[in-house]
Amino acid sequence: TREIHLAARPVGWPTANDFALVQRDLPPLAAGQVLVRNQYMSVDPYMRGRMNDAKSYTPAFPLGEPLVGGAVGEVVESTVDGLAAGDLVLHGLGWREHAIVDGGGVTKLDSVTGVSPSRYLGALGMPGLTAHVGLLDIAAFQPGDTVFVSGAAGAVGALVGQIARLRGAKRVIGSAGSAGKVAYLTDRLGFDAAFNYRDGDVHGQLAAAAPDGIDVYFDNVGGDHLEAAIGRLNVGGRVALCGAISMYNASEPQPGPNNLALAVGKRLSLRGFIVSDHFDRLPEVVAEVGGWLRDGELVADETVVDGLDNAVDAFLGMLRGTNTGKMIVRL
Ligand code: NDP
Numbered sequence: 492t493r494e495i496h497l498a499a500r501p502v503g504w505p506t507a508n509d510f511a512l513v514q515r516d517l518p519p520l521a522a523g524q525v526l527v528r529n530q531y532m533s534v535d536p537y538m539r540g541r542m543n544d545a546k547s548y549t550p551a552f553p554l555g556e557p558l559v560g561g562a563v564g565e566v567v568e569s570t571v572d573g574l575a576a577g578d579l580v581l582h583g584l585g586w587r588e589h590a591i592v593d594g595g596g597v598t599k600l601d602s603v604t605g606v607s608p609s610r611y612l613g614a615l616g617m618p619g620l621t622a623h624v625g626l627l628d629i630a631a632f633q634p635g636d637t638v639f640v641s642g643a644a645g646a647v648g649a650l651v652g653q654i655a656r657l658r659g660a661k662r663v664i665g666s667a668g669s670a671g672k673v674a675y676l677t678d679r680l681g682f683d684a685a686f687n688y689r690d691g692d693v694h695g696q697l698a699a700a701a702p703d704g705i706d707v708y709f710d711n712v713g714g715d716h717l718e719a720a721i722g723r724l725n726v727g728g729r730v731a732l733c734g735a736i737s738m739y740n741a742s743e744p745q746p747g748p749n750n751l752a753l754a755v756g757k758r759l760s761l762r763g764f765i766v767s768d769h770f771d772r773l774p775e776v777v778a779e780v781g782g783w784l785r786d787g788e789l790v791a792d793e794t795v796v797d798g799l800d801n802a803v804d805a806f807l808g809m810l811r812g813t814n815t816g817k818m819i820v821r822l
Contacts, residue, residue, distance in 0.1 A: 494587035532585030613817035614791035622650035634659030642711030718748035792816030
């Protein structure tokens with residue numbers, strides 16, 4: 492079987508040389524384990540942070556060992572009660588064609604008719620939960636709010652905007668990195684307004700899109716997006732600090748927003764969160780988002796890349812924005 496190892500710690504932007512495709516034999520299955528043939532694996536922005544040798548909320552990936560990450564596959568062999576060959580499972584040992592997983596690390600999935608198993612890595616999985624918890628709990632979204640989300644054409648952002656729309660937002664605004672993605676946000680996802688941050692002047696473009704200000708900012712990007720949002724937030728505005736992808740590949744610390752003092756007079760709340768603290772909420776999210784998906788009220792597009800040989804390219808591409816919706820590798 493084949494798996495991808497972290498060969499070197501990237502400095503700044505990662506390159507293909509930081510990874511190695513390794514062939515190895517599978518050991519025999521021990522008691523309490525299942526052998527899974529992975530069908531889909533996820534590449535996510537947080538993985539970039541785990542490639543650094545720095546203390547964080549998750550440990551660094553070790554060098555010379557297979558990377559890990561969300562994956563969905565079919566059980567081939569099992570020594571675990573309640574799991575049998577043919578079962579569809581979600582687990583945390585992606586970046587490899589076959590995974591030997593302890594029974595406790597496996598969630599059996601009820602295959603929902605008409606929904607690809609890859610959805611459990613996106614709208615019905617970690618990114619869906621992130622969008623839901625971040626918007627509704629962390630940013631305390633209320634119907635009638637005007638919501639701005641950055642990274643809006645990505646896995647999390649696309650769901651944030653649509654959940655806000657479906658739950659009665661007054662206005663939903665998104666930013667993304669190309670003209671095509673801007674059109675996608677308004678034409679396919681039903682955003683009220685969108686802009687391309689690569690055109691520059693994020694402050695000015697946000698002001699034009701939000702003439703009456705914003706009540707909620709869902710931050711996937713950090714940097715000048717966060718600064719522009721602080722400038723545009725109304726009194727009592729709330730920010731969910733979800734990610735800061737504009738800084739993940741910087742080799743030097745980046746400056747913070749230069750207008751943070753506005754948070755005092757505007758009585759703003761800025762709150763960070765980590766999705767793994769909220770996994771108990773996943774069934775609720777699967778029920779709500781799954782219902783909207785089946786009814787066609789919400790779309791959860793994917794950019795699918797085929798083969799483990801192309802998984803590194805999928806990861807590097809995601810960091811640069813080659814994905815619309817969730818980036819998925821089909822194995
Ligand atoms: P996406 O599917 O959104 O993929 C990443 C996107 O980031 C790219 O498609 C690209 O889109 C955009 N991007 C890259 N560089 C920049 C930049 N310099 N400025 C603005 N946008 C940029 O990933 P996810 O939906 O999985 O993750 C979105 C964010 O949510 C990330 O910050 C991630 O770390 C965070 N996150 C946080 C979690 C938590 O627990 N707090 C859990 C899950 C995700 P474009 O073409 O528009 O530039």
